[in-house]
Amino acid sequence: MSEFFDALETRDQAEREAALLKALPLQVAHAKLASAAFADILKDVNPAEVTSRAVLAKLPVTRKHQLLELQLHSRSQHGNVFGGFSTHGFGAQLPRVFASPGPIYEPEGTARDYWRMARAMFAAGFRAGELIHNSFSYHFVPAGSMMETGAHALGCTVFPGGTGQTEQQVQAMADLQPAGYIGTPSFLKIILEKAQDMGVALPSLVKAMFGGEAYPPSLRDWFTAHGVAGYQCYATADLGLIAYETSAREGLVQDEGVLLEIVRPGTGDPVAEGEVGEVVVTTLNPTYPLIRFGTGDLSAVLPGHCPTGRTNTRIKGWLGRADQTTKIRGMFVHPGQVDTIAKRFAAVGKARLVVSGEMANDQMTLKIETAESSQALVEKVMEAIRDVTKLRGQVEVVAPGSLPNDGKVIEDARSYQ
Template sequence: MTAHYDARETRDQAAREADLFSRLPEVLRAAMAAPAYAERLRGIDPAAVTSRAALAVLPVLRKSELPALHKATAPFGGFVATPAGSFARLFTSPGPIFEPEGRQTDPWRGARALFAAGFRPDDIVLNTFSYHLTPGGFIFDASARALGCAVIPAGPGNAEQQFELIEAYRPVGYSGTPDFLKILLDAAASSGRDVSSIKRALVSGAAFPPSLQAEIKARGIDAYQAFGTADLGLIAFETEAREGMVVNEDLILEIVRPGTGDPVASGDVGEIVVTSLDPHHPWIRLALGDLTAALPGPSKCGRTNMRIKGWMGRADQTTKVKGMFIRPEQIAEIGKRHSALGRLRLVVTRQGETDAMTLKAETAAASQALHEEIASSLRAVTKLGGAVELVRPGMLPNDGKVIADER
């Protein structure tokens, strides 16, 4: 039994980057055939976008923008050039955001994530993600079948009927949320049902804290985590190395400072931005609103793609101070005005019955003049006055938080 899904997972990282960026111009041309991308990328020469630096110049498309865009131009906001009927399935997620499933094999890129979790051809998989209108159930269903597994399309809930299926078919694998896996195991134990055939799991869609990981492992199930979205499918996945998550193939993942499209320094926490190389339904710099950080070096499992720490919170830290919205991009603008600054964090508190804010800024060149200049920029950008505190480089937490609302 091979240790990896295919040879692409272990190729030299430089070769992978060269492959991704040699394919990107054609994907950009396909994207720009759609009216919304044509407008957003106006003036861009696809042939010139052949590096991460060139990609970072392109505007980000925030997932939080999609509901309004999809309502204005149904069904896909003008970001898909081909007709809806050219896809295999059509879904919706809350917002609404409308998501199509392609006709190709493994359209959600999940087979290699299942393989990394120990799933193999001819395994029977109990898939408990929802099959109703949203893509979740079909993401894992299509991925398992692409791997050669048989799928029980169980969906969530109805534990008694699921026990009948488990006892009859004896599935070796489970896909679903970690919460529902615990519910199934608890209900089986209390009712004397046999679910002992389940030996491995790929879980997603909810937190999987160490305490629950230990409980699931103690019950004889080897469970792995995956990170994905309804727009892109599986983005990154855990491997037997248990050191972060390996980014999936055919995706370009960037980590940017929240509120901007600017890549963070290596190891810094920032917002996940993904570009997919599917010319039928490309995503160009889709900012997911989720935080993570890159891990150095390749995984001990032998996979050489970029590794991330996994989900580390939300990047959308917009808050309201004295009736005015303050957004991460405003804090980023202050940083751009003062080259001597490193990390910034706006801390919002209450003083008596009044909102108050303090901008903490890392700098190695603290001075009264710089203090006054930053205070002036803070007022000019946010239209509100606030205190400024200059701190030494490395004093602010590396957690991606630009605005900390402590009220």
């Protein structure tokens, strides 16, 4: 029988959904009241009405590039480093602040397991009383602290190995005999190869939780052959844990502290279950209450429940980036513009803009799924392309359901040789 971190993981899905939707209007109200940024973003929203996913889907999506822009503006105009998104300023309520490239500054609050990482560690096999070798960075970015606070909440001791100094990492592992490793998979591979070169055995290292990089099956098999059972988690510096892998190795199970949507890239419109789109997350974190935060990552919902008995929604994992903005003939074309064109025509379903040709000779073709293949429709869509993008493009009619389910709204097929 599977073990679980807590009873939340095995709740009836209807019970979980009811709990999330009960908490949602309270979180929206809190964000409007305590966050200057969301007071403006949600100024026309009545929090009491946000009681369903359908209503949530009508709220604006705040994407990472917008978060950066708002932070930069707020810093220059008002001296607010968090762009008005944090509900606390510096002091006892914010023991740490971190920086991601941009720079985007992220607050760390005082809540136990603030980033909610303990759940993922438990699923990866870590248990109270064990020593964890943490090789995520402890400076600038929050990764090291994310994992350490989760490990402490789980009841584990942490060796803060950080990055680099491979020989010292091997020596520390040989001396301390940690139960497992947390960090990027590439760095653990380097450490194990270095240990082999040094003739140092690391028999205690039998499990790992990875993040920050892709973890393909080939690499998983490599670790298995070296006696390490490695599992991946999906987290961001803005949101903390979003989803995590289990022993079933069938997708990633959504964390209990977030409300997740998959939307069409460049829009806020939810896609059908199984369709690839951008991961948008609403967090219940009161310190940093991000409402409909666009991660910029592509994924898709998997049907059914995890074979381990966990009942929350599963996603396929990271499938690429959602920001497909492309420069064509000197003009930027955005996924949202493709969506705008398609929505002008009731007969058009999905659309995909394919950019082809060689450098300086760009050609673009909008492929549209429709059962109507009249020349009149094609000409009207071509007019819409010119109107929205200020560029000329061709239109290709394809059968409904024939475009690939890969989340791509703009496909850059140009030759750069």
